[in-house]
Amino acid sequence: MTGGGPDAYEAFRTRVERLTNVSHASRLLDWDQQVMMPDGGTTARSSQLAALSGLEHDLLCDRELGQLLDDLEGADLDPVEAANVREIRRRHDRSVKVPASLVERTRQARSDAFDVWNAAKADDDFSAFADTLAELVELRREYADHLAPDRDPYRVLYEEFEPYLPYDRMVDVLDTLRAALPPLIDAIRDSDVTLSKRALSGTFDPSRQEAFVRELLTDLGYDWERGRLDTAAHPFQRGSQFDARIGTRFDESDLLDGVTSTVHEFGHALYVQNLPDEQYGMPTGEARDMSIHESQSRFWENHVARSRPFWERTLPLAREQFDSLAGVSADEMYRAANVVDPENVIRVEADELTYHLHIVVRFEIERALVRGELEAEEVPAVWNDKYEEYLGVRPKTDAEGCLQDVHWSNATFGYFPTYSLGSVAAAQFRSAFEADVGALPEVLSAEGFDPVADWLREHVHRHGKRYRTDDLIKTATGEPLTADHYVSTVEAKYTDLYDL
Structure with a gap:
């Protein structure tokens, strides 16, 4: 390996593995909220998920990770290593454009919204969910605006789920x-x-x-x-x-x-x-x-x-x-x-x-x-x-x-x-x-x-x-x-x- 060298890739790998573990911990808390969490747990769970989302965002935007990505640019990586760098580069470059406060606000709102939606559905009352839906739409518009203010916000959000099919x-x-x-x-x-x-x-x-x-x-x-x-x-x-x-x-x-x-x-x-x-x-x-x-x-x-x-x-x-x-x-x-x-x-x-x-x-x-x-x-x-x-x-x-x-x-x-x-x-x-x-x-x-x-x-x-x-x-x-x-x-x- 030339360019960034093996030490740069190992340092990169260590940081990405930590980032992934935080993400997976968040997913399990989300699973628990949908399956096992007591009905009264939403307030604490929303705060927990917001904190983990903020930490994940910080890790992804970290300057040292950005520097490692720069160091690995053009390095002689094997195909798997090159794919790992490519994928994290894309996520890093998008995330650094978004304030951590918006990430945390959105994650908390999503967690709160689940219970609101569940109750609205049980009561057949869309009006109980309408304001929450409007808030979530506005948060995602704000997110898209940070990423690409001159582009169609829906296209930007679609790329979150499918970045490689136009x-x-x-x-x-x-x-x-x-x-x-x-x-x-x-x-x-x-x-x-x-x-x-x-x-x-x-x-x-x-x-x-x-x-x-x-x-x-x-x-x-x-x-x-x-x-x-x-x-x-x-x-x-x-x-x-x-x-x-x-x-x-x-x-x-x-x-x-x-x-x-x-x-x-x-x-x-x-x-x-x-x-x-x-x-x-x-x-x-x-x-x-x-x-x-x-x-x-x-x-x-x-x-x-x-x-x-x-x-x-x-x-x-x-x-x-x-x-x-x-x-x-x-x-x-x-x-x-x-x-x-x-x-x-x-x-x-x-x-x-x-x-x-x-x-x-x-x-x-x-x-x-x-x-x-x-x-x-x-x-x-x-x-x-x-x-x-x-x-x-x-x-x-x-x-x-x-x-x-x-x-x-x-x-x-x-x-x-x-x-x-x-x-x-x-x-x-x-x-x-x-x-x-x-x-x-x-x-x-x-x-x-x-x-x-x-x-x-x-x-x-x-x-x-x-x-x-x-x-x-x-x-x-x-x-x-x-x-x-x-x-x-x-x-x-x-x-x-x-x-x-």
Whole structure:
């Protein structure tokens, strides 16, 4: 190594590992707030998280870290070391533009907002959350203004979650889906074939659902020594390769909701558990940004958990808990898991076609909020209008409408598009898997889940942030991100299901 020399890189590594440990401690406190913290703990927890966010910001902005980054510029680093320097350089250069006081105020506001949102949702009272939402939007506008005062603030915030897929390409993907999916959905509406959710509907005791999905997670390959499962108001995943935790939820009247929520979060957790242990604390030991993270959850949720072989393998586990499934076939479960229902207003329960229209609604609203084109109190009416426009249905309550997602209470404006980007990437990864290994349904039927996990570990997980997003996709699949594989996959699948 020349240039900065090995001593400079080791000093850099030591500082970054400390920074990462502070970040991970913050994530675990956030996990605790959503899962186990007493109801009265918010005041102290908000202060704790604000303090850790301030410390993380200080470590990232530290002058000595900046000097080490300068020293390592042009150094003869190996590819992993160079990627670590690249990623921290980007974060450092953005963070030094933002006052620590704003970081701490935002973190405290986010922590406070979670309880406000949770109560507003429980009470079906958006007005109780409106002022909090307005405050969070203003804080994020201020953040974007510090980073790039002359740029569209929403583009700046989007880059927090997906720095390496340009905003215009994201919009192109959403436009492609918005053009391709409605004709397919309309054809399904007009089809003589009607799929029934009956096999997955009934009364399913949540404690028995949890016992079922625990067995399912074991079969999928979840490492319980490095993870745990809990229930939460909104499904989520937190942690590192040594401690990747899943939060899920169960609907007593809908078995599919608990299955897909858990398998979705398993996709995130498996990605994290398969990150390289030896790079813990460094960017190459972290997941690539949210589009890739979501590609992993959407792969397992849609391409695996909504497949016929999945239910052939999983139904016996479900029957151990629910006698009502004794006379239900795997084919009935498969068809029930793939009902296209445009009248469903809940995003996390949506089928894989209408799901993207849910994302478009959120993208358009949060972009308007951040740009100052929409006020917080106007959100419910605009939300309901857009649901009627895109899905032909109006939510009956704000709890099932604009209060259904936790994301805005966490000030994650710019995050929602990554769900659709992830879905597109998941289909592209599936095509590459099938070219390398064989047709996914046949592999699942013959060999179970291990070949899928092994392929994803080799082509995606083990790289961490070594590659930029498009480079990682191209390395794994042979081409940059494209929506073509998603569109062709769903057209073939639903043409068969609905005899179009």
